[in-house]
Amino acid sequence: MKVLAFLFVALFVFVYGSHEYLEGSKVYDVKPMTKKHLLVASSVEQIPGVDVWQRAHVLGRIARVLVLKESLDQFELVLKSANIPFEVVIEDPKSVIEAEIKQQKMARMNRLNGTISFTSYNRYDEINAYLDVLAEKYPTRVTVETLGTTEEGREIKVIKISSNGGNNPNKPIIVSDAGVHAREWIAPATALYMITKLVEDITERDVADNVDWFIIPLINPDGYEYTHTDDRMWRKTRTMATSTECPGVDANRNYDFKWSNIGNFSKPCSILFSGPSAFSEVESQVIRNLINDNKSRVKAYLTIHSYGKYFMYPYAYDGSSPPNVEELISLGNQVASTIDALAAPGSEKYVVTNSADAMKYTSPGSSGDWAMGAGGVNLSYVIELPPKSEEPGFDLPPSDIEQVVKETWGGILVLARYVMNKSI
Numbered sequence: 001m002k003v004l005a006f007l008f009v010a011l012f013v014f015v016y017g018s019h020e021y022l023e024g025s026k027v028y029d030v031k032p033m034t035k036k037h038l039l040v041a042s043s044v045e046q047i048p049g050v051d052v053w054q055r056a057h058v059l060g061r062i063a064r065v066l067v068l069k070e071s072l073d074q075f076e077l078v079l080k081s082a083n084i085p086f087e088v089v090i091e092d093p094k095s096v097i098e099a100e101i102k103q104q105k106m107a108r109m110n111r112l113n114g115t116i117s118f119t120s121y122n123r124y125d126e127i128n129a130y131l132d133v134l135a136e137k138y139p140t141r142v143t144v145e146t147l148g149t150t151e152e153g154r155e156i157k158v159i160k161i162s163s164n165g166g167n168n169p170n171k172p173i174i175v176s177d178a179g180v181h182a183r184e185w186i187a188p189a190t191a192l193y194m195i196t197k198l199v200e201d202i203t204e205r206d207v208a209d210n211v212d213w214f215i216i217p218l219i220n221p222d223g224y225e226y227t228h229t230d231d232r233m234w235r236k237t238r239t240m241a242t243s244t245e246c247p248g249v250d251a252n253r254n255y256d257f258k259w260s261n262i263g264n265f266s267k268p269c270s271i272l273f274s275g276p277s278a279f280s281e282v283e284s285q286v287i288r289n290l291i292n293d294n295k296s297r298v299k300a301y302l303t304i305h306s307y308g309k310y311f312m313y314p315y316a317y318d319g320s321s322p323p324n325v326e327e328l329i330s331l332g333n334q335v336a337s338t339i340d341a342l343a344a345p346g347s348e349k350y351v352v353t354n355s356a357d358a359m360k361y362t363s364p365g366s367s368g369d370w371a372m373g374a375g376g377v378n379l380s381y382v383i384e385l386p387p388k389s390e391e392p393g394f395d396l397p398p399s400d401i402e403q404v405v406k407e408t409w410g411g412i413l414v415l416a417r418y419v420m421n422k423s424i
């Protein structure tokens, strides 16, 4: 146990500032074949030095897991003892991740201020400049507000899109956020595409005009910038209040709905640290305030993550079902099948599931649970966008961004039209 504790601290000391800690690490695909396998596969997350990129929520799906050098033996031993099939899919994650960072830096040099790209990942300053340009160019449709300022002084902005200046109290609102987990770069890209389709390139006039949209394309800007400048695998915020050695909180475990500080959730060095108290992070406060301030009108909440191709509904804290679970599943299936139909041929299909469900992996204090359980939003979903399975790396290569954001928008339209028709 002492050795484990040492590795745990060592991992996060090394994390701070470079990718050296990835030297000798490997990325595995794990394929649970039975329910027991699923439980064991979910338990490996408790091993220090193991970072689950994609979860196997249901049988037939793979889990993709990064394992640091020091934990390789223990990780393999656990899987072998349970007879769970696994294989190494990335032999040298450090070089793959460093190449990805280099590619991003090159792409950034070629972009113009005030514009965004769907062939590379945009940075914080570019995203905020784009929102400000839209507010200036489309003053009757767009309002941009700063909802909060982060530990490192960055602004968390919301873009409010409305055909009538947001002045119709009977119009439904859809709230969406992206990037709470800093390393999930495809999430902000997808939110930006939604914004583009609702403001600059409107081809679905009905949803642009009959729904008001509050979109926060980059809810954790400190973490996101850190993934571009220092550690590609960073997931949390960058608050230093609890620990300067292990900064940051998983803002998606920080909501005051079944918030937990047991086990990994209590450890500042864990990537699942839930914070010193519920709503300690501005990154979670902004969603609470936005939904509470518009309580009667917010009809759907969608939080965008990657990866795994899951469309998930509450409750994540214990796997229990909300009263309208049938509606959530039925609408979820329509969203998922629409995205599947637009996806590249041969792609894996979306799975619609409870956020905890088959693998009993529970996530207390999440935004999706809070929105429904405390915020009173009846349609609350988490989307886990697709990975690119043929290519190594954490996120999609830039050449895949366009396909993913377009197919996902197709699914979001189904959600939006449902909300629209229900409110008439």
Ligand SMILES: [Zn+2]
Residues within 6 Å of the ligand: 181, 184, 305, 306
């Ligand atoms: Zn996430």
